Amino acid sequence: MKSYRKELWFNTPKRRAFINITREVEKALSESGITEGLLLCNAMHITASVFINDNESGLHHDYEQWLERLAPHAPISQYRHNDTGEDNGDAHLKRQVMGREVVVAVTKAKLDFGTWERIFYGEFDGRRKKRVLVKIIGE
DSSP states (O other): OEEEEEEEEEOOSSSOEEEEOHHHHHHHHHHHTOOSEEEEEEESSTTEEEEEEEOOHHHHHHHHHHHHHHSOSOOGGGOGGGGGTOSOHHHHHHHHHHOSEEEEEEETTEEOOOTTEEEEEEESSOSSOEEEEEEEEEO
């Protein structure tokens, strides 16, 4: 069995963003030489997420609106976490809802996706460098 590891780095100019990282993950899979196995892709920061869904702008807008209703950024005083001087209590909750990682089957050297599935990086407290881990195991 082989194993491959790669880090993807992001620095979004805004506080929140959804970035389609499917091509970068597919590139890592190609570099790995693995044709059958499993691919793990996870955010390495507690205010960011990796998730799978449709690459449709209306859906991304809906996510933004829905997450802001669930955990609004302001007022920042509503979060005990922010008593430490931080202002990102909402980002931790948004990450919890959207998830830390995805696992995708690798079949015939391709991500074994459903028809509209794509991998996204979700940023909830941006404007600084953060990384995503891609770990692939298989044959």
